[in-house]
Amino acid sequence: MTADGGPELVQLLTPEGERVHHPEYDVDLSDEQLRGLYRDLVLVRRVDSEATALQRQGELGLWAQCIGQEAAQVGSGRALLPGDFAFPTYREHGVAWARGVQPLQLLGLFRGVTNGGWDPHEHNMALYTIVIGDQTLHAVGYAMGMQRDGSDDATICYFGDGATSQGDVNEAFVFSAVYNAPVVFFCQNNQWAISEPLERQTRIPLYRRADGFGFPGVRVDGNDVLAVLAVTSAALQAAREGQGPTLIEAFTYRMGAHTTSDDPTRYRVSADLEAWKLKDPIERLRVYLARNGWADHDYFDAIDAEAETLAIHLREGCRSMPNPEKTSMFDHVYAAPHPLVEAERAEFAAYHASFAGGEH
């Protein structure tokens, strides 16, 4: 497996912050837009690191860090139009950011106060999905719905390198190809599925999986927000135009642990991490902006300050996030009244009432 992504890697901004050209893909962004992307990346990283800290402080039960993958997430998230619909895994904090989900809303699930967190319809983004691969079929179904509505929106569906081994993901490929559904499969190949390296999932580059199902696959530098934006926009456009699915493999790296419960020192060498640090998605954009005079120290400082404010907001918001009502677990199990659930709710309430004044 090519450690550097190989010649097929679409790149528009080198790790050194140089703008390069690609025969097929390009973006044309104003300096304001570029600064906007930079801001996104920095704020997303700050959300991520703050949440990690909150987990260490016992405020969250768990956190799945996205550090290193911000460009893949922000680049693809920013390629979406409002009518598009995103289906994330549990790590797409950058996509959520781009879809306008409030960072605080991401924390509820990890704090254990909800299994959801936001209104999927408000943001056109599904809830985080923990069971690997399940959401890929939902994305295809949603896209089939778009077809039937005659809309020219598309769905985008996120999953990891490990997920490509799941039957459901491959069924999603089948269904999308057969129905020519307007869906973009966005695989963040961060090289690891917990402790398992890519070689445990495939013996060829993942973007080539699409060949087997008859739709295009492309490998993009997942740490290059411009390339990701360009490639995702093109794939979404193709979907809108009725050309069906595309598989994008965003070649990136999980800079952190799998989650805060994980200890990557057991299974990977730090040299890898060091090598990938040189490809940091934020640094290259910073250099590019600075070199072209589109942003200066003041600007960068201002963003850092904004990030700090956001972190404080997050910290305070998280700490003051109330526990759910005990009986809320009986809510919404069904949309229509259900006698067993109602009976259990009543028993539960009566039982707790019997402790009134006590510890319960």
Added chain:
Amino acid sequence: MTADGGPELVQLLTPEGERVHHPEYDVDLSDEQLRGLYRDLVLVRRVDSEATALQRQGELGLWAQCIGQEAAQVGSGRALLPGDFAFPTYREHGVAWARGVQPLQLLGLFRGVTNGGWDPHEHNMALYTIVIGDQTLHAVGYAMGMQRDGSDDATICYFGDGATSQGDVNEAFVFSAVYNAPVVFFCQNNQWAISEPLERQTRIPLYRRADGFGFPGVRVDGNDVLAVLAVTSAALQAAREGQGPTLIEAFTYRMGAHTTSDDPTRYRVSADLEAWKLKDPIERLRVYLARNGWADHDYFDAIDAEAETLAIHLREGCRSMPNPEKTSMFDHVYAAPHPLVEAERAEFAAYHASFAGGEH
């Protein structure tokens, strides 16, 4: 989709019975071996038609015909060595024949006297598998076992065009590729999954599915027993040599109904059937043998007579196949004693004893 299999189709014997050459694949068979294949095809077809008749007569509950697919089954089945292991669907009567399973043993399942029928270890052939795709993973696991045993045998795994949509089949592709398992995936693309044409499963030729998983795929004329033999032998050889899996798509046609319960006139036109009749697997071999003087009328007549004898044997054997003992349903649910099953068996026996002399 190319109706004739397209230029990528490996063929060694044309529908007109002409021997053609292929740059990659060949077989070198004696005239005796060729006659042996002819005999296989004719006898398998006779088994199939007799079983169909037995179903019509009420002796079988169901029959899944293999007519039209004999060359795909016999050609691949004859490519196997004794130590290889075959994993069939429910239609591989020709493979079973090649593995030495007695035709009568095939009938038990369709007659409803067993859910099995033969000893998988005796024939190195698994039992028929009805739930689509499940057996593909078994084949990979078995092949992984062969690797661990240090044997140089291989497994072959049968499935249909429809099955390629199942998650399990794609997971089998993943596992086989990752572990480089000695397995040959043999897909009989008979153009239909009950009433659904190939287009409901894929938008590109099925042999290309392998591209997505990083192992070779090849499309062979499934009605050409020589080409199937050649291609399967090569794939098995590659597996033995440690080159891992191959996907073979045998391009063929389901000449009959899906099963005896099916009515294909509801969903397909008879013109197709007529076109495929011209590609009959038996006829082309017959012409080839006759033209080269390797077999004459007497030989063909003798084979037909043998087929007739086999049919009589089958008919009589089927009719006299005893019903299983009532209590046999409690046998083998577990390999070790199980108190609930034993209690239910005892209750069952006592209950039936209570009707002694009556209708039960």
Added chain:
Amino acid sequence: MAATTMAKAINAGLRKALENDPKVLLMGEDIGKLGGVFRVTDGLQKDFGEARVIDSPLAESGIVGTAVGLAMRGFRPVVEIQFDGFVFPAFDQIVTQVAKHNARSAGRTPMPITIRIPYGGGIGAVEHHSESPEAYFAHTAGLRVISPSNPLDAFVMVQQAIACPDPVIFFEPKRRYWDKADIDESIDIASAPSPFQARVVRPGSSITVACYGPMVRTVLEAATAAAADGTDIEVIDLRTISPLDVETVAASVRRTGRLVVVHEAPVFLGLGAELAARITEQCFYSLEAPVIRVGGYHTPYPPSRLEEDYLPDLDRVLDGVDRALAF
């Protein structure tokens, strides 16, 4: 429609649902031109088009998983699983997604999905074509599980399932597909009895027998036979497996003092266990005998030549009744 089979009744119900709600979609294997292996969807693709009556790839998880997405988009998918034994590849999507989506999203992405499953034995089929897996679904919070026993219920209940805002597993007793009854197609499903209620289909005073789906006809036949011997069986067609209408059964047991539960599914952890536990708790002082369960054995469904011995029949029902009365 006079003398309509259950298969045709469900077809008529599906047709009504397709007519009345443009968001209703059908999806499954072979449901289009073929009209399904039991012809339940016969003619619907012709009349409603391929966009609404969708032949799917051969992948049950794919069928259910895309239905989840369609439901999120505002559709009401009605999916067909071809046979009971083929629902398991979709089990993850059903248990993990279909059942939990409404709760997870606090009601924002309800799953008004109907999963039709022909189930049960008695048709002489090969392995995996005769199973009764309803307990797996009934144990799963978030799902509703119902099963009609006769053509009229089938016609109404399938429409009610589709109209329900919750996911409904709709078990069709395949061996009753050809049972016939008169059906008044003008029935208003909103004013018809709720599908989540049991029904006393034969009042009686000696003992209560609860059953559902394919067993209702069997139990009614047993009741007729028992009547000749002076045993007056009250027969309850549960109709709904989850939620379970315990009240209707309890009311009956309080009068009769005895209960037999009959289903084709294996007894061990089958629905009879739950009903027995609840009725015993609710009617402890009324019960003159423990709840007796008659059902399938703790074995795989046997080859078809043995299915008559596996399936509860009139005699086994009566044997269960006798055992309860012997206490």
Added chain:
Amino acid sequence: MAATTMAKAINAGLRKALENDPKVLLMGEDIGKLGGVFRVTDGLQKDFGEARVIDSPLAESGIVGTAVGLAMRGFRPVVEIQFDGFVFPAFDQIVTQVAKHNARSAGRTPMPITIRIPYGGGIGAVEHHSESPEAYFAHTAGLRVISPSNPLDAFVMVQQAIACPDPVIFFEPKRRYWDKADIDESIDIASAPSPFQARVVRPGSSITVACYGPMVRTVLEAATAAAADGTDIEVIDLRTISPLDVETVAASVRRTGRLVVVHEAPVFLGLGAELAARITEQCFYSLEAPVIRVGGYHTPYPPSRLEEDYLPDLDRVLDGVDRALAF
């Protein structure tokens, strides 16, 4: 080994199995270098090699499906499902193949497969990491389902599961992974008590409470508390869920006259239903109260901040005991 955690005890059991039988293989996600997310397989790949301790692709159906093939080839695969909520993608292979192979082949292709599943709640985890799906498997003929409650049982039972010629679903109570006990590693598993038998872990005379896995400790604590109030609870650790050791429970109930069943899994169609139905049938005249069930609700497992309210705890066990005694 003095004061060994359950996680380490299972590790030791797996090690013994790998040592004693070259046909034993381990397979699962992250079980190699990482040693599993709970470190239960820690060090085993290092010592037994990648051919015997196999990190698998991320696909549960693939794991179980290939295990079926390995078993046919004569191996004894021990597969790990990372968490309870991730077993469902493998459900088809388990129910359709693992459970039925021995019967289908008339005993020629037994499935000596062990499927290890860390299960249950109480560890503050996110969705799908705290479920108790044992009823799905117990309802399935052909499977055996067991669950240890303490390190010593875990050490012995995992080896017995592996040695068993039948497929065993081995449910590991993950919140008890860090409970400690002394373990005598020289124990001969053949002469140890069968894993398919329940055990009275605290004799008592007032009432019987049956439980298994993570609830045993909870129930024992409740029994201690109750003893102070003069209620003498007999606690039975069922250990085996299928087959269910009804006899041991019945013998106890015949003495105490009352039974409470406790499990984390939802009550509706949970194991308590089956035990209640059977005990009521077998001890009808001994029971002074209906069998009371204490367990999970008919809801998805709630977010972790609510799990203490969802899970049966000491108070809820005592409440169940009180309700039974109140009859």
